[in-house]
Amino acid sequence: MPRRTPSQRIGSLGHRVAAAQFERLGSWIVRNQEEDVGIDMEVELCDPDPTADFLKCQIKSFEGAVAKRPVRLKNEFLKYACECRIPVILVLVESITGQSWFCWLQGCIEANRLRPSIYGARGSTTIAAEWLAPLDGPGNVELKSIARGVHPIARATHVRDLVRFALETHDHELVGAANRLLARYQKEISYFPIDLVLDEVLSLGNRIWATLEGNALAELLYMLARSYGGQFKLEQIRKLVLRGEGYSRTGINALGIMYDEFPERMKALKLGEEFERHDDWRVSYFCKLREKHSGVPVMALITGAYDCAVDGRDLHPSARERGLSKWANRGDCAILDFAYEVD
Numbered sequence: 001m002p003r004r005t006p007s008q009r010i011g012s013l014g015h016r017v018a019a020a021q022f023e024r025l026g027s028w029i030v031r032n033q034e035e036d037v038g039i040d041m042e043v044e045l046c047d048p049d050p051t052a053d054f055l056k057c058q059i060k061s062f063e064g065a066v067a068k069r070p071v072r073l074k075n076e077f078l079k080y081a082c083e084c085r086i087p088v089i090l091v092l093v094e095s096i097t098g099q100s101w102f103c104w105l106q107g108c109i110e111a112n113r114l115r116p117s118i119y120g121a122r123g124s125t126t127i128a129a130e131w132l133a134p135l136d137g138p139g140n141v142e143l144k145s146i147a148r149g150v151h152p153i154a155r156a157t158h159v160r161d162l163v164r165f166a167l168e169t170h171d172h173e174l175v176g177a178a179n180r181l182l183a184r185y186q187k188e189i190s191y192f193p194i195d196l197v198l199d200e201v202l203s204l205g206n207r208i209w210a211t212l213e214g215n216a217l218a219e220l221l222y223m224l225a226r227s228y229g230g231q232f233k234l235e236q237i238r239k240l241v242l243r244g245e246g247y248s249r250t251g252i253n254a255l256g257i258m259y260d261e262f263p264e265r266m267k268a269l270k271l272g273e274e275f276e277r278h279d280d281w282r283v284s285y286f287c288k289l290r291e292k293h294s295g296v297p298v299m300a301l302i303t304g305a306y307d308c309a310v311d312g313r314d315l316h317p318s319a320r321e322r323g324l325s326k327w328a329n330r331g332d333c334a335i336l337d338f339a340y341e342v343d
Contacts (some may be wrong), residue, residue: 004013012062014093015040018135021093021100025140025233028055038077038090045147046339053147061093068101068226069091071127078118078125081105087154092132101132101141103144113190123280125303156188163220164193172213179219197221198239208250218324221254228244229258231266234274245279249333250285255333259290267291272310282336283311289335298322299333310343 019041028043038058045053060071069151070091081088090103108131109115133139145151149158151154159181166174182189185314188338201208201217208214220239225232231239241251259266274289282342288310293301301315302323307317314321319338326334 010061010063010095011059013095013238015059015096017093018057018059018091021098021135025135025137027140027144038074038080041091045144047144051148053149055143056084056086056088057146058088059091060091061095062074063095064096065170066094066099067131068129070129071103071132072124073105073121073127074124075120078105078109078114079193081314082092082109082118087094089146090127090132090142091135100135102135102143103127104143104151105237107146107151110153110157110188110190117255126283145217152185153188156185159185160189160192164196167196170203172199174211175220176216179216179223179236182220183223184221189227192224192228193229194224194228194236204241214250218250218253221250222257225257226256226261230262232258233269234269237269237271238274241275241283242278244310246285247278247280247333247336250329252283252333252336253287253331256290259294262313263290263295267294281313282339285310285339286336298335301328302327302335302338309342313339314342316340 019030019032022030022043027045027047029046031042033039033042033245040059041057043055043057045051045055056188058073058077064071069092071090084106087107088105092101092103093099108127109118112126112128112131113148133142142151146154149155156239159178161177161197163182166172166178197217197220201221202218204211204214206219219285237255241247241255243251255271255272270291271286272291275284275287278284289308290296290298292310293306294303296306300306302319316337316338319335323334323338326337330337
């Protein structure tokens, strides 16, 4: 006859303890999950009546010293949590005393920038003990805000979803409106679907300049470069900057922002060498010049007494007289209008 293992006993007891703890909080209807996809329990906010605001819970139990501990979760489950529109909560239970803690996984992933680990090559990611909060009265207040979608991180991710919806439906008027919200909440958002923005920029072609839809997309692109420039991959930068045998002025301007905000990261990419084989040498020159004077903004390079000679290319002396007015109208790409090959 098969025996019940200690881990099965601890797990079953932890499940009952977690359910009872939510019941004691007095604001939740507890429902067990029939199909196991990593979700053990569902709770619905009832304050005082059912609200249709839900939390999905995965329960982890242990037996021993009364202290919260790190929890290692499979990345397959954490990917599911990333994509889930309903908040997913990790509940940790010490099965003897009944002490319980929780961690809102989507919020934890944003706050601690865990996506590279979750979507990387490893099979699991650790949820640190300090990211777990007691499942008590104050914790209940936070859980209510998470379920209702009014937690600051929840509001921020709703804005990200709004921008994603606007891009996927090609609603550029909505992109413009959402940009203002994104600027307010971007500090709470650690990840943004960069490729989605780049694909939409490419679909506009020359309409990126001097059109309302182009202005909205360019504003979004510059905001992403300023906030998430350190996350751009080499292939994404190529897609951003290169256009056939030439280059995108909007892409160069976004690249300039990345060099301003993330100078060490951009220098490490060695983009100047990467673009050496491109037909238009000015792209490589721009990158090598920014790497030569790392952290120095383009406006200073145009107007200051910097040595801008790189690999037999330089800035024309007229840049110091006329460059500032062009930069004011065109942004960082204006510097390339004064680049020339030295005889």
